[in-house]
Amino acid sequence: MSRVMSVRASSNAPKVALLGASGGIGQPLGLLLKKNPNIAKLALYDLVGTPGVAADLSHIDTPAQVSAHTGPAELVSALEGADIVVIPAGVPRKPGMTRDDLFNTNAGIVRDLAEAAAKTCPKAFLAIITNPVNSTVPIACEVYKNNDITDLKRIFGVTTLDVVRAQAFVAEKKGLDVNKTTVPVIGGHAGVTIIPLLSQVKPSVKFTDEEIKALTERIQEAGTEVVKAKAGAGSATLSMALAGARFVENLLNALKGQKVVQCSYVKSDVIKGIDYFSTPIEIGQNGVEKIHGTGPLSSYEQSLVEKSVPELKASIEKGVKFIRVHD
Ligand code: NAI
Numbered sequence: 591m592s593r594v595m596s597v598r599a600s601s602n603a604p605k606v607a608l609l610g611a612s613g614g615i616g617q618p619l620g621l622l623l624k625k626n627p628n629i630a631k632l633a634l635y636d637l638v639g640t641p642g643v644a645a646d647l648s649h650i651d652t653p654a655q656v657s658a659h660t661g662p663a664e665l666v667s668a669l670e671g672a673d674i675v676v677i678p679a680g681v682p683r684k685p686g687m688t689r690d691d692l693f694n695t696n697a698g699i700v701r702d703l704a705e706a707a708a709k710t711c712p713k714a715f716l717a718i719i720t721n722p723v724n725s726t727v728p729i730a731c732e733v734y735k736n737n738d739i740t741d742l743k744r745i746f747g748v749t750t751l752d753v754v755r756a757q758a759f760v761a762e763k764k765g766l767d768v769n770k771t772t773v774p775v776i777g778g779h780a781g782v783t784i785i786p787l788l789s790q791v792k793p794s795v796k797f798t799d800e801e802i803k804a805l806t807e808r809i810q811e812a813g814t815e816v817v818k819a820k821a822g823a824g825s826a827t828l829s830m831a832l833a834g835a836r837f838v839e840n841l842l843n844a845l846k847g848q849k850v851v852q853c854s855y856v857k858s859d860v861i862k863g864i865d866y867f868s869t870p871i872e873i874g875q876n877g878v879e880k881i882h883g884t885g886p887l888s889s890y891e892q893s894l895v896e897k898s899v900p901e902l903k904a905s906i907e908k909g910v911k912f913i914r915v916h917d
Pocket residue numbers: 609610611612613614615616635636637638678679680681682683692696699718719720721722723748749750751752779824825826827830
């Protein structure tokens with residue numbers, strides 16, 4: 591049964607549905623979303639554990655009204671009226687695995703959740719955290735197309751953790767104020783497809799070639815660094831929750847009418863030959879309004895983009911094929 595707990599929500603404020611809410615990311619992300627005063631309703635959906643997580647979060651004295659939805663029979667009630675749907679549902683990596691190794695399990699999960707969202711709240715923003723993001727975003731887009739939704743401007747792959755990591759590592763290395771350090775990260779969200787633009791760091795800072803190579807590789811492999819350190823207990827959850835909450839905060843601001851710019855992996859024709867790519871994008875009330883492009887790239891960054899294209903192309907095709915074959 592879906593249960594609604596904790597009242598005092600303001601009536602016109604947005605509803606956020608969190609799918610995969612009992613997981614390693616879902617729980618701390620739920621906490622951060624519950625803390626967000628701009629959220630009126632927070633629907634927690636998972637196959638297990640949602641009543642406990644919802645009861646716990648509902649005791650926090652912030653406005654969001656928390657509801658628990660458990661199992662497929664309660665998915666529609668979680669999604670009804672949602673303005674933003676956030677998806678961290680699915681299995682995480684263990685040491686030795688690539689994100690693509692998760693495809694077999696996670697592709698079907700994202701397909702089914704996207705199908706329900708397309709039918710129940712087609713105008714909601716869909717923020718996909720589930721890996722492999724390079725394939726799960728094309729999967730969701732294909733599902734939407736099958737539901738006659740041709741406007742795919744509300745479907746986002748969350749790559750914010752790559753930006754968060756890049757900003758943390760660059761600020762630490764160069765002794766910058768991390769609160770004022772920005773680093774765009776473009777491409778996709780796996781290994782060599784993660785492309786930090788160190789030539790576009792703000793405030794402007796000089797790196798040696800060795801520093802650029804070492805920082806780039808650390809940012810690309812940062813997820814694996816956490817997977818190894820957790821030694822079989824999963825992948826990044828706390829930093830991902832922060833990144834997810836930051837991404838949702840920007841979507842909430844966009845819904846309020848502000849123009850926000852952030853990096854996200856979306857349908858894009860910025861790079862010839864591939865249909866999805868992350869660059870800074872401008873988001874408004876109806877989703878992606880403008881794709882900013884990569885900006886001027888150093889020759890090293892240009893070579894990273896070229897190197898990412900075959901892998902992105904393969905991951906995109908794999909996602910598209912998964913839906914077309916299963917139609
Ligand atoms: P987890 O295993 O701790 O939690 C996943 C949750 O999803 C579990 O509670 C599980 O019951 C639930 N779930 C499974 N199938 C479901 C379904 N059909 N419907 C609803 N819920 C379902 O995993 P964790 O650590 O939370 O990671 C989740 C995903 O996020 C993984 O795919 C991981 O690779 C990805 N991830 C993405 C990052 C990014 O930057 N985009 C960063 C870190 C992780």
